[in-house]
Amino acid sequence: xxxxxxxxxxxxxxxxxPHAFAQTVGPNGETATPTSEVVLSDDDIAALQGKxxxxxxxWHTSSDFVNAxxxxxxxxxxxxxxxxxxxxxxxxxxxxxxxxIETALVAGPDVxxxxxxxxxTSAEAFRAAITDGVELxxxxxxxAGYVHGTDYxxxxxxxxxxxxxxAADTLAAAxxxxxxxxxxxxxxxxxxxxxxxxxxxxxIESDYxxxxxxxxxxxxxxxxxxxxxxxxxxxNPDLAGIYVTWAEPADGVLAALRSAGNTxxxxxxxxxxxxxxxxxxxxxxxxxxxxxxxxxxxRAMAAAGLKGLLGEEVPAFVVAPALTVTADNVxxxxxxxxxxxxxxxxxxxx
Amino acid sequence: MSAPSSTAPSASPLHALLARxxxxxxxxxxxxxxxxxxxxxxxxxxGFLTQRNLVNILLQTAPATxxxxxxxxxxxxxxxxxxxxxTVAVSALCGAMAMAAVxxxxxxxxxxxxxxxxxxxxxxxGALIAWLRLPSFLVTLATMGLVSGIARSLTQLRSIPVTDPxxxxxxxxxxxxxxxxxxxxxxxxxxxxxxxxxxxxxxxHVLATGDNARAAQVSGIKVTRIRLLVFMISGGLAGLAxxxxxxxxxxxxxxxxxxxxxxxxxxxIVGGTLLNGGKGSIIGAIVGSLLMGMLNNGLxxxxxxxxxxxxxxxLIILVAVAVSLREKSR
Numbered sequence: 001x002x003x004x005x006x007x008x009x010x011x012x013x014x015x016x017x018p019h020a021f022a023q024t025v026g027p028n029g030e031t032a033t034p035t036s037e038v039v040l041s042d043d044d045i046a047a048l049q050g051k052x053x054x055x056x057x058x059w060h061t062s063s064d065f066v067n068a069x070x071x072x073x074x075x076x077x078x079x080x081x082x083x084x085x086x087x088x089x090x091x092x093x094x095x096x097x098x099x100x101i102e103t104a105l106v107a108g109p110d111v112x113x114x115x116x117x118x119x120x121t122s123a124e125a126f127r128a129a130i131t132d133g134v135e136l137x138x139x140x141x142x143x144a145g146y147v148h149g150t151d152y153x154x155x156x157x158x159x160x161x162x163x164x165x166x167a168a169d170t171l172a173a174a175x176x177x178x179x180x181x182x183x184x185x186x187x188x189x190x191x192x193x194x195x196x197x198x199x200x201x202x203x204i205e206s207d208y209x210x211x212x213x214x215x216x217x218x219x220x221x222x223x224x225x226x227x228x229x230x231x232x233x234x235x236n237p238d239l240a241g242i243y244v245t246w247a248e249p250a251d252g253v254l255a256a257l258r259s260a261g262n263t264x265x266x267x268x269x270x271x272x273x274x275x276x277x278x279x280x281x282x283x284x285x286x287x288x289x290x291x292x293x294x295x296x297x298x299r300a301m302a303a304a305g306l307k308g309l310l311g312e313e314v315p316a317f318v319v320a321p322a323l324t325v326t327a328d329n330v331x332x333x334x335x336x337x338x339x340x341x342x343x344x345x346x347x348x349x350x
Numbered sequence: 351m352s353a354p355s356s357t358a359p360s361a362s363p364l365h366a367l368l369a370r371x372x373x374x375x376x377x378x379x380x381x382x383x384x385x386x387x388x389x390x391x392x393x394x395x396x397g398f399l400t401q402r403n404l405v406n407i408l409l410q411t412a413p414a415t416x417x418x419x420x421x422x423x424x425x426x427x428x429x430x431x432x433x434x435x436x437t438v439a440v441s442a443l444c445g446a447m448a449m450a451a452v453x454x455x456x457x458x459x460x461x462x463x464x465x466x467x468x469x470x471x472x473x474x475x476g477a478l479i480a481w482l483r484l485p486s487f488l489v490t491l492a493t494m495g496l497v498s499g500i501a502r503s504l505t506q507l508r509s510i511p512v513t514d515p516x517x518x519x520x521x522x523x524x525x526x527x528x529x530x531x532x533x534x535x536x537x538x539x540x541x542x543x544x545x546x547x548x549x550x551x552x553x554x555h556v557l558a559t560g561d562n563a564r565a566a567q568v569s570g571i572k573v574t575r576i577r578l579l580v581f582m583i584s585g586g587l588a589g590l591a592x593x594x595x596x597x598x599x600x601x602x603x604x605x606x607x608x609x610x611x612x613x614x615x616x617x618x619i620v621g622g623t624l625l626n627g628g629k630g631s632i633i634g635a636i637v638g639s640l641l642m643g644m645l646n647n648g649l650x651x652x653x654x655x656x657x658x659x660x661x662x663x664x665l666i667i668l669v670a671v672a673v674s675l676r677e678k679s680r
Contacts, residue, residue, distance in 0.1 A: 087655055094599055095598070099406075099646070107650075124599055125599065
């Protein structure tokens with residue numbers, strides 16, 4: 001329901017405004033505030049230090065992305081003298097997330113950063129935290145019916161629309177603005193990937209009249225990407241490019257292209273990952289990776305929670321910028337997104 | 351009570367009896383106490399010993415404990431059930447959809463649909479295993495995937511809210527005489543199943559079937575019926591666990607129970623039930639399940655990173671299983 005509303009709002013925005021201004025909108029249609037505007041001042045830091053405040057990071061899964069968000073948040077909390085007392089991984093299980101919340105609350109956190117695994121099931125799960133007076137900052141998803149200011153401090157997310165749009169622009173540039181492309185999307189009701197996938201598709205359809213999406217393939221299991229891509233290439237041998245919903249299935253698509261001896265079809269995908277980045281810097285099929293600034297996202301989540309704790313006004317919907325990484329800026333891109341060096345294999349291959 | 355197995359490898363009956371009846375079951379209780387004391391000392395000032403936290407552990411483990419009780423019957427009969435985790439999800443979803451369809455009689459309809467779905471999956475498993483004599487590992491591996499797929503397609507991966515206050519009270523957030531309903535359900539399931547397992551002819555027949563099915567058959571036990579029934583018990587209890595999850599979360603989702611499979615199997619084995627049948631303990635499985643829940647809880651409160659939590663949990667389970675298996679083979 002929530003996702004549908006968001007999607008409808010997204011589509012409405014896409015249809016009504018020129019693309020230069022199209023953007024990710026909040027769960028209740030809020031306009032986005034960039035993360036760069038959510039910053040703890042020196043006075044804030046002074047007011048927070050020595051108070052013994054505690055924080056908990058209750059994630060939905062474990063991944064490179066989550067690690068980078070956690071690192072950004074942990075550094076910001078450390079700067080304000082706030083101790084992180086619990087870190088959890090719900091493995092996308094709503095019941096486990098509820099247990100994680102209850103357990104973490106025993107440690108008495110003042111701020112909780114979390115990605116609610118599902119708007120419906122999470123609504124009840126986070127109630128206990130609200131009752132305890134904890135400042136909640138959500139990543140990407142918002143539990144159904146929650147009210148900004150009273151129930152939660154902020155929702156922070158990637159600029160999901162921009163990620164899809166930049167992927168479309170990158171692929172279009174690589175194939176000279178014309179030709180047939182394939183669209184491999186995440187076939188699940190999941191806000192983050194749905195937004196990005198649909199943004200790619202809508203931008204191609206509206207901004208690039210000479211590019212046609214001739215093959216659409218949903219994917220749920222990244223391990224099956226190779227067979228899906230092989231079938232897609234068999235039915236559409238002239239594909240100029242393929243969009244892949246995220247980097248892990250892109251490995252499989254790359255494998256399919258390699259085993260077919262195909263060096264022509266270009267790939268664009270989302271998120272940074274060593275195997276696809278290596279192919280990109282070696283001049284292979286991969287032409288671009290669109291990433292989010294995950295570390296910055298974590299920093300802004302921590303800052304939003306702490307500002308809420310100080311009783312300051314926090315914008316309801318905050319977005320971290322998107323970032324296109326190509327062979328030319330891979331070293332800088334890794335730093336900007338994940339706040340660490342690109343893998344040695346990628347740097348050495350340049 | 352099962353007689354000492356005549357098939358126990360290279361162990362005298364006395365040793366087998368000692369290892370099985372005393373030492374092996376001793377392990378889970380000692381382990382539980384040791385870990386409890388460790389957390390109590392290390393996390394004394396982090397809230398581990400607060401009533402709220404201890405009740406949390408009981409509430410959080412309730413659905414897994416109920417699944418574990420069902421699994422004791424299946425393992426004791428010499429079979430395995432890998433499908434109970436996905437049965438939890440499909441039962442919760444069927445219950446929630448039935449309640450949404452008939453809101454004026456949400457409670458009875460939801461309960462019937464939830465438990466009924468669990469029993470049906472159990473009956474299908476049981477029929478394939480009992481009458482067609484297909485191996486339970488493969489049958490339930492297949493139905494695990496089948497049922498998961500059905501759970502996913504039932505609602506196109508969406509969550510179904512459960513709003514009936516009577517249902518969420520009885521199966522989730524309610525209390526009776528100050529005792530949370532989830533704990534009452536666990537106690538009810540534990541007492542009924544423990545008595546059935548220990549004190550009835552049915553329980554003895556389950557153990558005899560698991561110990562030596564051919565001998566059981568020769569002695570007049572209806573092995574086929576026993577096999578069907580143990581899978582229906584496992585399915586029905588998975589259905590109950592699904593209802594408890596949906597009551598607790600006030601919603602049903604296809605992911606419910608998905609991550610419980612390995613935890614529940616580990617809890618049951620650590621609790622003194624043999625993987626290859628003939629011997630088991632309902633109480634041991636409950637303590638094993640609480641042990642798993644307490645581990646999750648304590649490791650989070652220790653402030654460990656997620657990876658470190660997984661490593662420590664894995665090591666502790668390994669030690670517990672190793673100790674209980676060593677005791678067993680003495």
